[in-house]
Every structure is written in structure tokens, then in C-alpha cells.
Amino acid sequence: MAAADLDLTIDHERNEFQVRFKGKIVLEHTPPRPCVELARCDPKFRMNPRYISYYKLKNKVSQRRPLRLVKKAGTEGSFTIEFEEILALHFNIVENRLELVPEIIGKLPETSFPYNHFIINLPADPTEAIYGCGEQFSFLNLRGRRVPLWTQEPGIVKNHSMFKYLADLAIGAGGEWWTTYFPQPTFISSRNYFVHVDSYAFAEFDFRGKDRHVLHVNEFPSKIIIDVQASAAGVLSSLTAYLGRQRPLPEWALDGAWLGIVGGLDPKDPNSIISKLDRARRGNTKVAAVWVEDWTGLRKFKAQTRLFWNWKYSPELYPDLPAYIKKLHAEGIRFLGYNNCFLMLDGDLFEYARDRGLLVKNKAGEAYNLRMYSFYAVLLDLTNPDTWTWFKGLIKENMIGIGLDGWMCDFAEYFPIDGVAHSKEDPYLHHNKYPVLWAQINAEAIEEMGRDRGDDAIVFFSRSGNVGTTRYSPLIWAGDQIMTFWLDMGLPAAICAVISMGFIGIGQTHADIGGEFRLPWTKRTKDLFMRATEFSAFTCIMRTHDAKGHSGWTQDSDEETLRHFAKFSRIHARLKDYLKDSIKEYSATGMPVVRHCFLHYEDDPILHARMPRSLQYQYLLGRDLLIAPVYIKESTTRELYLPRDDWIHLWSGTGYSGGWITVPAPHGEPPVFYRKQSLYKDLFQDLKNA
Secondary structure (H helix, E strand, C coil): CCCHHHHEEEEEECCEEEEEECCEEEEEEECCECCEEEEEEEEEEEECCCECCCEEEEEEEEEEEECCEEEEEEECCEEEEEECCCEEEEEEEECCEEEEEEEECCCCCCCCCCCCEEEEEEECCCCCCEEEEECCCCCCCCCCCEEEECECCCCCECCCCHHHHHHHHHHCCECCCCCECCEEEEEEECCCEEEEEECCCCEEEECCCCCEEEEEECCCCCEEEEEECCCHHHHHHHHHHHHCCCCCCCHHHHCCEEEECCCCCCCCCCCCHHHHHHHHHHCCCCEEEEECCCCCCEEECCCCEEECCCCCCCCCCCCCHHHHHHHHHHCCCEEEEEEECEEECCCHHHHHHHHCCCECECCCCCECCEEECCCEEEEECCCCHHHHHHHHHHHHHHHHHHCCCEEEEECCCCCCCCCECCCCCCHHHHHHHHHHHHHHHHHHHHHHCCCCCCCCCCEEEECCCCCCHHHCCCEEECCCCECCCCCCCCHHHHHHHHHHHHHHCCCCEECECCCCECCCCCCECHHHHHHHHHHHHCCCCCECCCHHHCCECCCCCCHHHHHHHHHHHHHHHHCHHHHHHHHHHHHHHCCCCEECHHHCCCCCHHHHCCCCHHHHHCEEECCCEEECCCCCCCCCEEEEEECCCCEEECCCCCEECCEEEEEECCCCCCCEEEECCCCCHHHHHHHHHC
8 A cells, every 4th residue: 555545534433434534534424424415506607787797696505315325346545435325435636635525326316407516515614724725805714704716797896884875776776795806616724734625616615614615516526625734834735736837927027016097199198008007116116017008099988988898908098008118128117907708889899809709699690789888799719619719819919029028917706607609618706717818818929929938928917816826827916996995895905805815726816906896985095005005015026006097096196106106106016026036935835925914823723703893804925024014094003913923013123922912103104014933034134224
């Protein structure tokens, strides 16, 4: 028997068993408490008729049938357990991880509705904390919660307040605490194991039981992966080796701020990108790139102004854009644009795609017109090989070919549950898979142009994803946050999102500075912009978002803000070597650049506490920096928790050895601490001089 086989054992007696992997009980079964169940499910998901990616989910699960054990076959290290001659669970060690493969081996019992829902009950520890399940905006530790997994717009208001109900009433855009762009059926336990379900079906992971985690999946998943390690770092290393890690960001991406500016190339217009870039540079801002989302032009609708989704540059707003990009390159500045998986109905690309069957269809066989509140658009059918050939050609010619160094790779949560794909696959299964394909088609275009590696690599950044996105998208951003300090959909939510992504294999993340979406009664304030700037400077990428020129406060709204923004752009640039090494660490081990403090301080139970909520708004940047952004409106102090270590407060030089502290936090001095024994302490001390 191989040494690895000894890691997987089963204690089996009659109709009971316990499976141990690497010394941990990972599955147990008794007749009163079965480990697997079949059920029938009738999902009734309602798409918002006014804005199609807002969903109301009803997933009625009925006729649950616990399965009793029949027999075990095989040897220690690789075996099969059969349940009632209906379902088999195959247990195998693959690359030193445990794989559970469910298989229907007999005829399913006759019912009026077929069994189509799989339930597995896993042992739980009452003291463990649970992290993951994709990008989380409201909570990090998911213990005690039931988490649905479905990609969609999160909702512009997620707290159950008057504003949420107004948002629902107006356009159906209220969300729940768990709604997210990026769900993923993966979780990590503070007891140093992970569980990953290989499926794109709708799922619900229930962590409310004291001694059972109950995982519901709306199909029989292809496999369930479990690994146990001696440390949290080991768990992340194993998980990310299985899922794949993002390709490293190139050095140019770390050279300063990415200015999200719009407005065209008229040098006489004070709101053009030329004028805004000049003001930023005169203010001593360190600019790595300009991100120009309106490079394709704009379209005005009854209640909205939107980017023109017809993927070629606008000769009206950006005459001779390739020449301007070359000029920026000569000045050491990169140019980024925007794309998404839609086409607008008044563009020539729509007609081409419609006539060749490259679009998602409705049940009548016509191009599916998707409602976007005040206009309609059509969605690329990414199951059609001809769509891939055509759209990759557009990216190569119209984007990479004119000099773009990257782009926002937007949307992908919109595949309709009554849509018809070229592949004819179940839309309920394809919905969660579509964001992965959207990242993949962009990644393949870049790779085929030889721009996926090295100092000249292109960087696109995605907001939606699922299992496999890490293999394609080099950078994730936290999506369209509201321009507020709201916990569930403002600056705090962006902080929570960036930390949470590290638990599912995403190591390179960031967020719009100050949010992107404004409500009728609020715009981005000076206080919010300054605090979001401070947070963003201590992430992988520091990027603004001008939101088509209607954002409220921006980096040059007054001289004080410009000085503040410029200072933190220089701080971010001075962190380049530290960030490069943190990215190398992620590439080698899977440890994210932005990471939860417990990943290095596993013996500290306070770090898992769900209260006070402030604990989930602090993090480590790399190994040696602890950041606690100010996330409360007009606050000038910050309470935070330091794990036991020797810490130096960046601005005052005061030393701390751990515990709860409250520090002054005026604008320009967010709570930042570095480890006294860090090899980078000279670099950190020099940040004050930026």
C-alpha cells in the first residue's frame, strides 16, 4: 500500500461508516444521520423584467430521500460506497487531495418529478470559522449562515431599509446580503481544510448547524474535492494549485495610479482626458495608466447615458486614437479601455452577429433582446465556436491592434434562464458558467497575440466569475459599489470583497476608488473619495472611476484632494518592489496579496469573531503590512485589532505588541502598521516622505 493511501481510511460496520483523510473525519454516516440525500428541486427563478440580471430566487426542494448504506467495495486508499443500489460515492486520492465522485448506478425511484438535487452532509466543528463561497460583500465569516450561489447584479441597496424597497419598487434592483457577481462553490475552514464542489449549478451551502455543514446542489456534481493541511497557508496552496492561479501582473501595472477618466481628446475641453491627465501630472501624481471606458463613444437613452457597446474606437470622441496611445507610451503611460459581452442594437457589429447566429436566442429562435432598464442589448453566444473566432478577432484588431494595454472586462452575469444557446445546454447550468467563458475568450485573444506574459503583458480586469476564472483573468475588481459608506454596498463592502476573494484563489484584486454607482440623492463626497484613495493605495491596483463624468468628487475636484491623491499614488508606486514580491509569493504558493490576518496568526481566535464588525475591514497587504482603512463617514479615529507581534505605526513610529487599540486617523494618515522585523522596514519608513 502506497504511503499516500494510508491518508485515506474508512471505519465501516454494518450501515455506519467514518471516512478519515489525513487524520480528519471528512464524512460520516449513520442511519439516523445519513451523509447523502437525494431530493427533487423545482427552481422558480424570476428575472427582473426591467433589468434582467436582478433575480428573485425560489428553489423549492421537496421529497428529500436520505440514502441508507448498502455496501462498501475496494481497499483502504481507494474505495466505493454504494447507497441502496442507486448512488455510489467513489473515494480516490488524486494529487494528494481527496476526490468524492457521485455516480448514479441504478434506476432512480419513480416520482412525479425526477430526483435532480444532491445533498451532502459534512462534519462540522462548533468552533470553526468558514470563509469563501465567492466574493462576499457583507460578511467574511460565514458560520451560522446559509449562502446561495448564483451570479447576478448584487443590487444597488442590500440592507433591508427603506432605500432597498425603493430600489425594488423603482427598477427591481434591491439585493440581499449574499447577492454577488462572483459566487463559487468553495469554502475554507479555520480547521485547516477546504471543500470544493465541481459544479456550475445553483447551490446553497448551509453553515448553520453546530455539527453539520449541509451542501445543496441542483445537479449531481461531477466531483467534490477535499484537502486537509497542517496550516491555513497549506490549505490555500493546495486549493489554488487545483483551481489555478492568476498570471502575475506586469511591472507597469504597479507604477502608480490608473486614472479612470473620460471625455474625449479635445485639448481645449477642460473635461477631456488630455486636460485631466495634465492636471494630475502637474499635481505630481504618479500615473501608471489612463483607463478610458468611453473609448467606443456614448449613447443617450431616455433615462441613461451608456457606453456604446460596438467594439471599435469612436472617431468623434477619439480621432486617431492609435496615435494618441503611441504618444502616451512614449511618455511611459499605458492606455486601457473597456469591453463587455453585449452588443447594442444600433451598431454594425450587432447586424453582423445576428445574421450569422452568434447571439443568444430566445425560445422563438430570434436574438434575445435583454432589457437594460431604458434600452435593450443582445448577448454573445459563447457556446458557439464561430462566436469565439469572430470576437477574438475583434479584440485582436480593434483593441490590441490599436495599442490598448488592457481593459475592464465587464458584465457576464446576464445569461437568461430562458435563453437558448448554440450548445442547447441547460440555461440554469450555463448561467453560472458564462462569466468563466467570458474571461476565457479575452484571455485567449491576448495569449494568441503574445501579450499574456512579461513586462508588456496586457491586463484586463473582471467583476464576475466562478470556478476557472483564476486561470484566465489576471485581475478582479469589486464591481459597482455605491458611492457611500454603507456597510453592505459602499466602501466597507469593497474592503470586505477584496479580502474574501483571497479564500477562493483570487490573489490579485482591487476596487473602484469611491465606488461607481450613484443614487439620485447622493454623489461621491470628498471624505469618501479621500478614504477610498487611502484604501486603494494599499491594494494591488490603485484605480479611479469617473463614471462617464458624473461621479461627484474626483481626484482633482479641489487642490487639497489633488495633493492627497497624488501623495497616495506615490506611496503606491513606492510599494512596487514589495507588491512584486507579494505577487511572486501568490504565484508560488497561492497566498493572496490582500489577505485575512488569520492566515498568518492561526492561533488567535479573536480574528474569527463576527463582532465587532470592524474586524472584517482590516487586512494584511503581503506578509508585513497591516491596513485598517477608515470606513465610517467623517471619522478621524479607528479602532482595530493587532495580532500578537511587534508592530510599528507608520505615521507616528509608535510600537505596539498586539491587542485592541484606537489610533488617530486624519485624512492622509490611515491606520497602517508594519512588522518591526520586516526586511522591508526601510522602504515602509520612507513611505512618509512620498
